[in-house]
Amino acid sequence: MRSLLSLDNSTASTNSTNHHHKWVGPIGHCVITVDVNGSGDFRSVQAAVDSVPANNRENVVIKISAGYYIEKVVVPVTKPYITFQGAGRDATIIEWHDRACDRGPNGQQLRTYRTASVTVFASYFSARNISFKNTAPAPLPGMQGWQAAAFRISGDKAYFSGCGFYGAQDTLCDDAGRHYFKECYIEGSIDFIFGNGRSMYKNCEIHSIATGFGSIAAQYRNTEEEKTGFAFVRCRVTGTGPLYVGRAMGQYARIVYSYTYFDDLVTHGGWDDWESTNIHTHNRNKTVLLGVYKCWGPGAEALKGIPSGQELDYNSAHRFLVKSFVNGRHWIAPSDS
Known part of the structure; x- marks a missing residue:
């Protein structure tokens, strides 16, 4: 290996x-x-x-x-x-x-x-072909x-391939550090990917078991200087809804879905920018990035043309499409990306 x-x-x-x-x-x-x-x-x-x-x-x-x-x-x-x-x-x-x-x-x-x-608190952790x-x-x-939570990753430069993460509320605590998830399966109901990691999810299946309502990702970036965020690339969103695809729990939260398929489970509006519960929200629509780029499927239409979401062009989306988003060139072998 x-x-x-x-x-x-x-x-x-x-x-x-x-x-x-x-x-x-x-x-x-x-x-x-x-x-x-x-x-x-x-x-x-x-x-x-x-x-x-x-x-x-x-x-x-x-x-x-x-x-x-x-x-x-x-x-x-x-x-x-x-x-x-x-x-x-x-x-x-x-x-x-x-x-x-x-x-x-x-x-x-x-x-x-x-x-x-x-x-996992340690850096340079990896997991392959295993479920949590x-x-x-x-x-x-x-x-x-x-x-x-099924898994909490708080170490830097962590790599996951062919792994499963199973839970309901708060399944995967993507807490801190740079992380790369490839061909993984992540299941849950409410905020089941959450934290302030700087992470790329590539070719993953994101599966909702929500009843009543649910939400996929809650991202905590709170300052403009932080390089954190969640980038979903060529993923599949399946399961039950209605479902928010992302929630901005930080003032500068970043969640971007690119080339991702959505089942017919996205709630009207698609995103939750957390305005109703955060007192520091007067400029939030200028600081939060909740974006989509060339997504498809019956649920993708609910993400388009809404105030809290953004349809990105290639120049805006590119940084969220490549492993350099997590500085991956320096720690992920080409065969693993």
Whole structure:
């Protein structure tokens, strides 16, 4: 398997020659096996992560055999360069069931960000051919405290290929850092992709299980200086509605769909710019970017010609079409983009 870090190695080697900087990236390769039935090095994914030394400098591939791994997993910030490699999106599943209203060991409510079945704080994390689930029941609209994340990515330069993310409200916490999702399946009902990541979703299926109403993406960019935003490229939006395709939870939120197919599930108006709940909104229509470019399908018409959305031209859309949006040329191998 070609590492997504291979470009970093070659680039850094050149830089170290030219500028006399010692390369401190991953050196070497290590494989750890996990099998829930006991045939691997470990039975649990967390035990495998725990075995990786702090300040790891190797590319560590954790091969996770087919099966259900019912556990809560955390990859700490001190353990970069880890890959979770499953046996297939439908074969290898890590799942847990926390909700925001549940109480943690300290007796306090978990709140949304601590509900994730898998949380990654480390940089240079990747996952391939594996699914992450939060199995808490889906809330009815208006229910409080039922946010239940399947995955939280808070590390920089994270790559996902052929992965599944399953939940209802707040399925995927795209929290912080640069991230690239390729050919993934993401399922949920309300704000099921949310956070302030700088992320590209390419050739993904975004599947709504909303009842009553739902929303796909809630983006939190709050200042003009932040480079964050969600770029959806050649995706498919399927499932049930009515559905907002994006909500601007930050004053400068950016969500752009390009070349994306929409089922007939988009609510009239398509976008929610959060004006009704934010007191700093008098210039919001000038600072929020909720855009579409060459989208299609029966639901795409609901996104056109509305005040809170924008139909982009090529010059406006181009930066959201290419992996340089996440500086991908520097850390994603060409075969992986």
